[in-house]
Amino acid sequence: TIRSRCQLIALPKPSRELALNWLESELKILLSDAARPEELEATIDEQAGAPLSARDQIVARHLGDDKDGVGLAINSTRILVEALSNGPKIGYLECAEKVQKAPYSALLVCMQRWLFDLQLSYQLGEVRYYRRHAQRISQLASQLQLTKAQRLWSTLTLARRHENHPLSTRVQMESMLLQYQQLFGD
Incomplete structure (x- = not known):
């Protein structure tokens, strides 16, 4: 095979x-209307600094499909991020209903990054992925029970191993x- 060589x-x-x-120069070529600098920064952060992933996401967003x-x-x-920002008041059934058709792997990555930001904010007062939500993450981090957050992190990591299982995305998301x-809270 080619890969083996x-x-x-x-x-x-x-x-x-x-x-x-x-990313800015690439999007000038691909899109007729330029993306806002805030959108570029937020997307780069959400994609963990990966410019190709950020480009694909912005192009798809602008094409609106x-x-x-x-x-x-x-x-x-x-x-999902809007729902997660509600913390203990999350409407988990409604959210799971709305996102059930999305690729489960994308939802798990999003939840892992959000939870990472919550734990990072709790421990160091910083946010890595969702900087545009930094204030809300900081508020939620002050209510966070770290041991439960670490347990959920382990659950999400295990779920990533089986993300292609045919079990209903909705059922899995409701549980998560x-x-x-x-x-949060008591």
Whole structure:
């Protein structure tokens, strides 16, 4: 096979500034209307600094096709983040209903990144992925029960191993979101 004759080379992630500059120049070529700098920054952060993923997400968002996998994942993760920002008042049944058609893997990644930001904010007062929600994450982190958050993190990690299982996305998301709701307060 071709892969067996090739050497895999791990490339470092570009700096945030370099990624933003590349993304801006690439989007000028691909899109007739330019993306706002805030959108570029937020998308780079949400995609863990990966400029190719950020480009694909912004292009799909601007094309507005919610029926393809990328468009559906973008719309569903936006809904999920809005729901997660409600903390203990999350409407987990309603949220699971709205996002059930999205790829389960995209929803799990979104939840893991949100939970990572909550724990990071709790411990260090910083936010890595969802900087545009930093104030709300900080508020929720002050109510966070860290041991429950770590348990949910383990559950999410296990769920990632079986993310392609045919079990209903809705049922799995209801379970995860119910556990998330219980992270706050008593």
